[in-house]
Amino acid sequence: MRRAGYVAGVTDTRHEYDTLAGLYVPIGAAVVLLVALLVVAFAWRYRARPDDPDEQRRPSRIHRAPRTEALYVLVLACVAALLLWRTYTVEGRTDHAASGRGLGVLVTASKWHWRFDYPRLRIVQRGTDDAPPTLVVPARRTIDFTLRSLDVIHAFWIPDRRFKRDATPGFVSSFSLVFPRTGFWRYGGECSEYCGLRHTWMKFHVAVVSPAAFARWTRARQGGAA
Amino acid sequence: MTAVGAAGVRPRPRRGWLGTLASTDHKALGAGLFTTAFGFFLAAGVLALLMRFELARPRLQLMTLHGYDELFTLHGSTMFYLFATPVALASGVYLVPLQIGAARLRWARVALAGWWMVIAGGLIMWMGFLTAQGAADVGWYSYWPLSDMPNSPGIGTDYWIVGILLAASAAILIAACVLATIVTLRAPGMTMLRLPVFTWTMVVTCLMVLTAFPALVVAMGLLLAQRQLGGVFSGASGAFDYQHLFWFFGHPVVYVVFFPFVGAIAEAIAIFSGRRWFGYRPFVLSLLLFAALSMSVWGHHMFTTSAVENRYFSLTSTALLVPAGIEYFDALATMWRGRIRFATPLLFALGFLVLFVIGGTTGIFVGSPPLDYHVTDSYFIVAHFHYTLFGGSVMGLFAAVYLWWPKVTGTLLSERLGRWHFWLTMVGMNVTFFPLFFLGWEGMPRRVADYPRSSGWETLNAVSSAGSALLLISLLVFLLNVARSLRRRVPAGPDPWGGQTLEWATSSPPPPENFPAPLPPVRSFAPLQDLREAAS
Amino acid sequence: MRRPGVAILVWAALLGALAVVLWAVFEEVDYLSVLMPAFAVAGTALIALAGWRAARRAGERAFAPQAVPETSWPAVLAALALALVLLGLEVGTFLCLIGAGLFAFAVGGLAREWRAERRTR
Numbered sequence A: 001m002r003r004a005g006y007v008a009g010v011t012d013t014r015h016e017y018d019t020l021a022g023l024y025v026p027i028g029a030a031v032v033l034l035v036a037l038l039v040v041a042f043a044w045r046y047r048a049r050p051d052d053p054d055e056q057r058r059p060s061r062i063h064r065a066p067r068t069e070a071l072y073v074l075v076l077a078c079v080a081a082l083l084l085w086r087t088y089t090v091e092g093r094t095d096h097a098a099s100g101r102g103l104g105v106l107v108t109a110s111k112w113h114w115r116f117d118y119p120r121l122r123i124v125q126r127g128t129d130d131a132p133p134t135l136v137v138p139a140r141r142t143i144d145f146t147l148r149s150l151d152v153i154h155a156f157w158i159p160d161r162r163f164k165r166d167a168t169p170g171f172v173s174s175f176s177l178v179f180p181r182t183g184f185w186r187y188g189g190e191c192s193e194y195c196g197l198r199h200t201w202m203k204f205h206v207a208v209v210s211p212a213a214f215a216r217w218t219r220a221r222q223g224g225a226a
Numbered sequence B: 001m002t003a004v005g006a007a008g009v010r011p012r013p014r015r016g017w018l019g020t021l022a023s024t025d026h027k028a029l030g031a032g033l034f035t036t037a038f039g040f041f042l043a044a045g046v047l048a049l050l051m052r053f054e055l056a057r058p059r060l061q062l063m064t065l066h067g068y069d070e071l072f073t074l075h076g077s078t079m080f081y082l083f084a085t086p087v088a089l090a091s092g093v094y095l096v097p098l099q100i101g102a103a104r105l106r107w108a109r110v111a112l113a114g115w116w117m118v119i120a121g122g123l124i125m126w127m128g129f130l131t132a133q134g135a136a137d138v139g140w141y142s143y144w145p146l147s148d149m150p151n152s153p154g155i156g157t158d159y160w161i162v163g164i165l166l167a168a169s170a171a172i173l174i175a176a177c178v179l180a181t182i183v184t185l186r187a188p189g190m191t192m193l194r195l196p197v198f199t200w201t202m203v204v205t206c207l208m209v210l211t212a213f214p215a216l217v218v219a220m221g222l223l224l225a226q227r228q229l230g231g232v233f234s235g236a237s238g239a240f241d242y243q244h245l246f247w248f249f250g251h252p253v254v255y256v257v258f259f260p261f262v263g264a265i266a267e268a269i270a271i272f273s274g275r276r277w278f279g280y281r282p283f284v285l286s287l288l289l290f291a292a293l294s295m296s297v298w299g300h301h302m303f304t305t306s307a308v309e310n311r312y313f314s315l316t317s318t319a320l321l322v323p324a325g326i327e328y329f330d331a332l333a334t335m336w337r338g339r340i341r342f343a344t345p346l347l348f349a350l351g352f353l354v355l356f357v358i359g360g361t362t363g364i365f366v367g368s369p370p371l372d373y374h375v376t377d378s379y380f381i382v383a384h385f386h387y388t389l390f391g392g393s394v395m396g397l398f399a400a401v402y403l404w405w406p407k408v409t410g411t412l413l414s415e416r417l418g419r420w421h422f423w424l425t426m427v428g429m430n431v432t433f434f435p436l437f438f439l440g441w442e443g444m445p446r447r448v449a450d451y452p453r454s455s456g457w458e459t460l461n462a463v464s465s466a467g468s469a470l471l472l473i474s475l476l477v478f479l480l481n482v483a484r485s486l487r488r489r490v491p492a493g494p495d496p497w498g499g500q501t502l503e504w505a506t507s508s509p510p511p512p513e514n515f516p517a518p519l520p521p522v523r524s525f526a527p528l529q530d531l532r533e534a535a536s
Numbered sequence C: 001m002r003r004p005g006v007a008i009l010v011w012a013a014l015l016g017a018l019a020v021v022l023w024a025v026f027e028e029v030d031y032l033s034v035l036m037p038a039f040a041v042a043g044t045a046l047i048a049l050a051g052w053r054a055a056r057r058a059g060e061r062a063f064a065p066q067a068v069p070e071t072s073w074p075a076v077l078a079a080l081a082l083a084l085v086l087l088g089l090e091v092g093t094f095l096c097l098i099g100a101g102l103f104a105f106a107v108g109g110l111a112r113e114w115r116a117e118r119r120t121r
Helices: A013-045 A066-094 A197-201 A211-225 B003-007 B016-022 B026-055 B065-099 B108-130 B155-184 B197-228 B235-250 B252-256 B259-273 B280-294 B298-305 B310-319 B321-335 B344-366 B369-375 B379-409 B415-442 B458-488 B527-535 C004-025 C031-056 C058-062 C073-091 C093-120
Strands: A103-110 A113-118 A123-125 A134-138 A143-149 A154-158 A163-167 A173-177 A183-191 A203-209
Touching: A013 A066, A013 A163, A013 B321, A013 B344, A013 B369, A066 B310, A066 B321, A066 B369, A103 A134, A103 A154, A113 A203, A123 A134, A123 A211, A134 A211, A143 A154, A143 A163, A163 A173, A163 B298, A163 B369, A197 B065, A203 A211, B016 B026, B016 C073, B026 B065, B026 B108, B026 B458, B065 B108, B065 B155, B065 B197, B065 B252, B065 B259, B065 B379, B108 B155, B108 C073, B155 B197, B155 C031, B155 C073, B197 B235, B197 B252, B197 B259, B197 B280, B197 C004, B197 C031, B235 B252, B235 B298, B235 C031, B252 B280, B252 B379, B259 B280, B259 B321, B259 B344, B259 B379, B280 B321, B280 C004, B298 B310, B298 B369, B310 B321, B310 B344, B310 B369, B310 C004, B321 B344, B344 B369, B344 B379, B344 B415, B369 B415, B379 B415, B379 B458, B415 B458, C004 C031, C073 C093
Parallel strands: A103 A143, A134 A203
Antiparallel strands: A103 A113, A113 A123, A143 A173, A154 A163, A154 A183, A183 A203
């Protein structure tokens, strides 16, 4: 039995993102609404009414409230602490280095193409200028990515996984992802770090298939290559 | 060199139109720098309109990929280096001596040279459009190695670096002048804890320019050397070093162009609420903390590099909500039980409060690395920083313009056109930038000229582009208001709003020596409000 | 915090405290993350020191007569000459030389202004 959010020991980045966003977004929206409401309410409530003969009101001269402000700072600090505690907890899970036991995929970024190597399966996925390559992965299995760049800085982004990592030339980064649902994401992967002329079109497709279908695909590719 | 220069101390030589270009009077200098910066704002705005026009529909309609790259590079660079920073410092050059009761700016010739360095730097940067390979196309932070010669051979990029070197050095020089003025030329009684709120924001702004901009000068100097000679940066460490150097400047600059406008809206809210700014001392302290924190968050631009200590930069970035929260508390508490008059400067100040909080909360959102992993370098970030820079800085700038226009020109702007300007900006801003949050969330990367038809992003992009047209109209209304005011010249008088600080105690526009009559006594940060409260 | 030097020192202390948290508590600190905050703190402390010294003499200076000339073309020329020197790095050495010459000319003009000022003090 899997725990919610976990597949094969590696965290589901999308699930983690949604959980954390589920804390940040309501707090943020509440703060925005509260500020907007208070601004409008104060502006209306304390507006000057020069045409109203009854108005003898003089603006308040209170201009400090140190204890209230100290209390308020305490509340702010508590909110910050809560957000940080949740962030650190989640980051501890999403920043897990590659487990080393999953399916290894070497991702190579270069101007302006993606290339996916499956070293143990001896498969290479390449694209052309007009037809980007497809990253084919089995569902619900840990994929250990190794990411590198051959020329400038690119960034590997799969919006559906809510995850991205920079590909810096001369630097190899490793991370693990899982893909719980099968399906085909047209242009489901993108370069998100501006890398020059054809950055706009530096994309790839993502195909998540069942383990059985992946085995069939592997055999077909190996047969084709042999 | 000319007759005037050598003669030096002739009491009141005739200056004329030409003389204002070399004037050491901080008012002519501040107004000149302000106008220069505003011109660059309009130019960069045109580039933004062209980009929004291109993005209104998928595929390329108007330009090539390369042309688009030039547009976003020059848009961002012009906005930061040639508009926002100079306009923030220009406000200080004009207003700080007046607010602290000084007759002049310290080291005015240095600031004068700074103004001309901004002009020269801007022209050199834009000269790139005239070269064969076009203007710089490396983005406003021009990551190495993309910005190296083999990847970006165009000479436009070299011009761009030279332009930034000039503009950044100018910012350092001008900030030194403003800070020196505050330190040495305060009127009797004007202690540090009686500086007006706007002047305090200029203190921290200048400190940040002096400590953060040198990193930009170093980064650009090294980049130029790398492009011309090579051997400066190499490998992954070179790439990370460049990012550290750049963002050590690149985050503080956002606050450099923000704090002065916090000061401006604080003055506007205080004046139009008929109350002095609430919680002055905690505000000053929070401002210092705000500035120190903002110098310590640069690594959050590098969360996805795997090369920085994410937890530290997440800590400092999230902690920013504390000083920001204090500022909101003080703003609302100033309005509380006030007597609020809805003049245009106040409208823009309230617009600032409502819009900036959206930029601020989304900033806390991206301060969390697991959330940032998804939305960084996407349109979510574009939306976020436009809510801080347009919703914050530009709304604050317009609050400042409407507030101090009568002081600077001696004439009034039309309140009716001002209200039109405000509401058009408010609607246009939200229509333009709010959809971008969703586009980023759905996966649209920044700095792309095209997007797939299958993406389903057409509607949101079309809405955003329509909003940018509204922003254009709002700006035209503003320019109309300015032209009308300068033609009709309705006299404003020394203090049309019921100001609280010393600049409202002299005539509009102020005479060359600023305060011919004796200054009112300075016993707090709002000396004119003291007099008013003592009288009633 | 009455004196400007103190206010600036408070800021340097805050900056320093934040940098120390980075250096002491966290592990992955590269050399620039040590150098840059250290320079910022040291620079701010220097500004504070200069400010403290200058502020002591501030009283008499605030009301000293305006000795700076109303217009200063040499300052403008210096800025433009500097721009030419930098542009010369791209366009060619000849522009660097022209810029340097104009810069020297501008400095000469500024020196004359300074001398004239000193005479009036």
